[in-house]
Amino acid sequence: MTGIWHSMDKAGRRTAEAAFVALSTLDGMEGAASTRPSFGELWAFATGEAEMSDDLRRALDTDRRLAGDLDHLIERTALYRFPRVAAASSGAVETRDGEGFRIRLRPSRANVEHTYVSIEVAAELDEPPLALLAKGPGRWIKLPLPDAIDGVIQILVDSGSELVHALRDVHTEVYIR
Amino acid sequence: MTLVRVYLATTEGPTQVQSIVEEDPEVRSVVCRDGTSESLPISNAYDSFVRKPTGVVERHYGHRVFRMDVSSRISEGRSWQLGVFVAHALKAANRLASKADTPATVLWLTGEVRNDLTVAGVGHIEEKLANSSRLFTELAAAGIEVEAFIPTENGRPDDRVLAALPRTVRLRSVASVGEVCREFGLPDPLGGATTAVEIERPTGVVARGERGGHGPLAMATAVALVLGVPAATLWQGGLWDLWYWEKAGRFRDLGEALILAKDGDCRTCALATQVFQLTRHPHGGTEIGVGMVEHRAPAGGSCAQAVSVEIPPIADRAGVLPPSPVENLCALEYRLRFDGKRAALAWLVTAIGEKRERRLKDMRAQPGETVTVRYTLQAAQRTPGAVDVLAVGSSRESDQVTAWLRTLTTPEQF
Numbered sequence: 001m002t003g004i005w006h007s008m009d010k011a012g013r014r015t016a017e018a019a020f021v022a023l024s025t026l027d028g029m030e031g032a033a034s035t036r037p038s039f040g041e042l043w044a045f046a047t048g049e050a051e052m053s054d055d056l057r058r059a060l061d062t063d064r065r066l067a068g069d070l071d072h073l074i075e076r077t078a079l080y081r082f083p084r085v086a087a088a089s090s091g092a093v094e095t096r097d098g099e100g101f102r103i104r105l106r107p108s109r110a111n112v113e114h115t116y117v118s119i120e121v122a123a124e125l126d127e128p129p130l131a132l133l134a135k136g137p138g139r140w141i142k143l144p145l146p147d148a149i150d151g152v153i154q155i156l157v158d159s160g161s162e163l164v165h166a167l168r169d170v171h172t173e174v175y176i177r
Numbered sequence: 178m179t180l181v182r183v184y185l186a187t188t189e190g191p192t193q194v195q196s197i198v199e200e201d202p203e204v205r206s207v208v209c210r211d212g213t214s215e216s217l218p219i220s221n222a223y224d225s226f227v228r229k230p231t232g233v234v235e236r237h238y239g240h241r242v243f244r245m246d247v248s249s250r251i252s253e254g255r256s257w258q259l260g261v262f263v264a265h266a267l268k269a270a271n272r273l274a275s276k277a278d279t280p281a282t283v284l285w286l287t288g289e290v291r292n293d294l295t296v297a298g299v300g301h302i303e304e305k306l307a308n309s310s311r312l313f314t315e316l317a318a319a320g321i322e323v324e325a326f327i328p329t330e331n332g333r334p335d336d337r338v339l340a341a342l343p344r345t346v347r348l349r350s351v352a353s354v355g356e357v358c359r360e361f362g363l364p365d366p367l368g369g370a371t372t373a374v375e376i377e378r379p380t381g382v383v384a385r386g387e388r389g390g391h392g393p394l395a396m397a398t399a400v401a402l403v404l405g406v407p408a409a410t411l412w413q414g415g416l417w418d419l420w421y422w423e424k425a426g427r428f429r430d431l432g433e434a435l436i437l438a439k440d441g442d443c444r445t446c447a448l449a450t451q452v453f454q455l456t457r458h459p460h461g462g463t464e465i466g467v468g469m470v471e472h473r474a475p476a477g478g479s480c481a482q483a484v485s486v487e488i489p490p491i492a493d494r495a496g497v498l499p500p501s502p503v504e505n506l507c508a509l510e511y512r513l514r515f516d517g518k519r520a521a522l523a524w525l526v527t528a529i530g531e532k533r534e535r536r537l538k539d540m541r542a543q544p545g546e547t548v549t550v551r552y553t554l555q556a557a558q559r560t561p562g563a564v565d566v567l568a569v570g571s572s573r574e575s576d577q578v579t580a581w582l583r584t585l586t587t588p589e590q591f
Contacts, residue, residue: 108200108201109200110200111212111244118204149221149224154204154205156214158214
């Protein structure tokens with residue numbers, strides 16, 4: 001099974017998913033005494049609706065290989081990866097531009113403690129975006145996305161949240177799943 | 178300049194419009210709960226209601242994006258539109274009371290607003306009025322009158338609901354938003370001339386209670402004479418609510434009020450509950466006898482060969498059945514026998530298996546009738562603690578009981 005995830009057709013992706021589930025099951029059977037999170041947990045976080053469990057988060061903090069596995073999995077299964085913001089940029093990032101996507105951060109005028117995260121989806125996609133994934137300093141943050149209206153997905157979040165800090169940081173890598 | 182508080186009527190109770198603030202024109206309008214970042218499900222509909230060309234707010238008040246905060250969730254529907262439009266009109270006139278303000282006037286509204294600013298009928302008017310009774314009572318106790326508006330298209334609400342409204346609630350029907358605006362000195366976006374129509378309370382109707390002259394007002398007066406407490410105090414102190422809730426089958430509200438009266442220091446509430454317990458209808462409940470039959474497969478056999486055994490309730494614990502061992506258990510059959518003197522309703526809630534699959538059956542039975550409910554257990558459900566059952570009986574319909582029982586999932590909640 002080779003090939004970049006988003007270039008596969010639906011049948012190809014289903015087959016790949018089945019293979020990953022089988023590998024995960026094998027992990028579970030052979031590693032009965034292992035405390036390492038299963039591949040299935042990584043898969044569920046990277047591609048599904050699952051949030052990151054505390055056990056997985058702790059494991060990622062200490063297991064570099066596991067953290068690398070997750071990074072690769074997200075990179076290979078994401079719908080889109082935003083290019084890094086130019087390192088020469090100064091100050092906080094308010095906009096991230098990508099091919100067919102744009103993320104904007106707008107502070108609420110009504111309440112300074114809240115910020116609007118707007119994701120503009122320029123092109124018709126085969127499947128709607130499900131989540132925004134951002135890798136802040138050492139940890140992944142996931143934001144489930146509602147449906148787009150007129151090509152824009154809007155979420156209201158706390159201005160002090162990890163997500164807003166991560167999106168404003170030039171070093172953060174951002175993916176759309 | 179008098180401040181006005183606006184309540185949007187919902188089937189879950191009234192929700193207050195706490196604030197409306199202009200937002201960045203580049204985002205979409207949003208409805209949030211109580212100052213938090215929780216965007217409510219009606220946010221997209223609110224945006225459409227505000228923004229041109231679909232919406233009407235921007236057209237009349239200029240700005241196209243707002244953030245509105247309300248005190249509690251509004252999940253769906255369009256009946257919030259009349260109240261929201263009026264709130265925007267008040268906001269434009271700097272008269273919308275915030276969460277912290279003490280209003281001179283309180284509005285309660287429900288209705289859908291068409292693009293031509295006429296008001297369309299909506300559902301559940303009586304339920305919304307009934308579910309606002311606590312608010313109305315609290316405001317009445319504080320000396321605040323309520324101006325309530327419903328769509329003309331809905332016609333006149335049920336007389337029983339009208340009779341239950343405190344005198345401090347003035348109910349009117351409206352055909353356009355302009356009729357509401359003019360009532361409070363706000364610019365009429367339509368420039369019309371029609372007015373809101375007063376909905377009169379029924380006359381000549383005996384108040385709640387099935388004993389003719391022993392209605393709540395007569396009883397309150399009698400008690401007042403004994404206790405030396407003004408009848409009006411008892412009347413507004415919740416006695417009316419207690420009778421109404423019992424009559425309407427709103428047992429949850431009744432239960433909460435009785436607990437509050439018992440534990441709190443509301444003297445009037447305590448008096449009201451004492452009177453209520455003296456005069457409540459003697460047939461307020463019903464009696465249900467419970468029996469159970471186990472259908473169990475023989476050792477090594479199948480459910481096709483199941484043997485039935487009748488299990489009585491635990492001695493001295495009426496209505497409590499002993500636990501059933503799950504080994505070889507194929508099915509459980511509950512037999513509810515209605516021993517009351519009147520036709521009765523019952524709800525049977527069952528939570529099955531580790532996933533707590535809930536099933537709710539509601540049924541009506543005649544006196545002496547036995548209703549049988551059978552649950553066949555699948556193999557996966559045959560685990561310890563597999564089945565929890567709660568039976569509730571009443572002589573009255575109650576959507577509230579049904580809705581409450583639907584939420585129960587754990588034995589502790591049972």
